[in-house]
Amino acid sequence: MSATLKDVAKASGVSIRSVRRALKGMSGVSEETCARVRAVAKELDYVPNIAARNLRLQTSSFVGIIYSANSADAYKRRLYDLIARLNGAGYEPLLSSPPKSFSEVEELVRRWSGITNVIIWMNPAVAILPALAAFQQRFILIEEEFQASNCCCISVDRSIGVAEAVRSLLKAGHRKIVRCGNIPTREAGFLRPFSEPDTPSGAKALFIPSKSSDYEDGYQAGARIMASGADAVFFDVDRMAMGFLRYAHEQKIPVPERIAVVGFDDDNTSVSAAPPLSSVGHPIRRINEKIVELIRNGVPGNTTIAFETMFFLRESSGK
């Protein structure tokens, strides 16, 4: 289809070797030959065939990614960021929808064999994980722990950022802080700052559970939260916080003056809310930079790399 090195060589009357030298700007080729070859290459619209190069060098620029479509918005952003970063580092992300059974994993790995050495699996199905050990590829497992000689896990500790958020509220003078939501992994981090050496006296933690964790749940919980007398509220999910902001707006409750609001997930939309929502989020950039680094330098087995969520302070909880 497209012109090859051989074509360029023939058209410019030199050997393949010289073409290569000219095109790669290597030494050992005369000025004149170099210029002519380059002109011809441009003329023929020569572009290297990466697949052939990979074959010859026994390397691969492909990286397999398995992604579950039903993941939360935050994971989508992680995926798109990862794709962009891999592109930037010269890798080609190869996507697949998640295998649902052992045999589907087998088929997938087989299909990608000889193409990619590294497979990134976001939110893998735990039941299938033990199967991975049998394959030659290296796996990077996101958000699931599994020890195997060819698996490297990336985990994110939810609690750190949540605790940081609460500490920030305490430091800003808030004392009666309520957590609202239904996601268990939020609890530990929320409670921690209330039993630390430097916990301000009078600090009090409340909890208002919700059925689910959507916009409406946040809106619905508004009355109860205000009735509790809290001066700050942490929502398990940004969408809930958004619902509450709407309630506050309707009731003319000033945020953050009367009550400070913090969410979790750092959704795109929350940043542009009125007021911009403080939130706890995953360190997407750092995680993905790490992944690219792992791929570049070799993925270690039997390893877990732990990250921490971080707190993003915005106007909804004081400036």
Added chain:
Amino acid sequence: MSATLKDVAKASGVSIRSVRRALKGMSGVSEETCARVRAVAKELDYVPNIAARNLRLQTSSFVGIIYSANSADAYKRRLYDLIARLNGAGYEPLLSSPPKSFSEVEELVRRWSGITNVIIWMNPAVAILPALAAFQQRFILIEEEFQASNCCCISVDRSIGVAEAVRSLLKAGHRKIVRCGNIPTREAGFLRPFSEPDTPSGAKALFIPSKSSDYEDGYQAGARIMASGADAVFFDVDRMAMGFLRYAHEQKIPVPERIAVVGFDDDNTSVSAAPPLSSVGHPIRRINEKIVELIRNGVPGNTTIAFETMFFLRESSGK
């Protein structure tokens, strides 16, 4: 890294050719040899190198996909469905974040040259389209029209499904139908059923514009919609309809008895709303099946393939 045909041949004491015959189940190999070769292959965990195969056959199982991360939820579902379908048809989707300038397109196409012959671009940037004609690859452009010898466009007519939705409302006996939203492409389809030969007498179209088209806008518009005396409402976007459903629930307005509700986008969440939301959506399955077919049989140039949105009747508008 992994065993090759040659390895299997050596280990089983036959030629590469025979290994191939045995593994592919071709005729011309003795029962016994076949069995032994297969055993050895399994033992060595042989898996074919697809890249080498592609090189040899001058074909490619890779399909490039350019996707803009900031697209609506409906596009994400289209993407994931497409990936699954391509996988199912034996293709490997190669993803890239969208190029932002002419030179980035050039670089991307260059990188993929020799790897993939087909590039699917979802929601391409119009300004860059003219550049595509210069490349050898075939492009499938989703949701943007551009005539070139190597471009095939896929368009979806918004109006058909919207008109169908309105007709369904009219047929169910509704007469005063309001459209609420701010998306221009919804208008034509909405108005059409009101001026057709078989339009029921008394049918009346209203329009209530909204600032944006989010959950809150639907909720906010609730009072005005009810005040208009409409017995059915079409929202430009599902999220707005969801906001309105919330308003109706709060005000104890029975849906669809007092007012029928229809949305647009066929979001996942709307299906599981209370009541399940009738909605107009893209024929994702048919579009993606078509795309796979195009790739399989060759992508025609200078072509536009038109699809139509369709109406999904659920409880929020009768049933």
Added chain:
DNA sequence: ATGAAAGCGCTAACAG
């Protein structure tokens, strides 16, 4: 400064 040739893993034409 330049070229010939081997070989990555695979397929297929051609011999035996």
Added chain:
DNA sequence: CTGTTAGCGCTTTCAT
């Protein structure tokens, strides 16, 4: 029934 071999496009070693 089985084996040999050329060649896809590229990189690299070894000659010239």
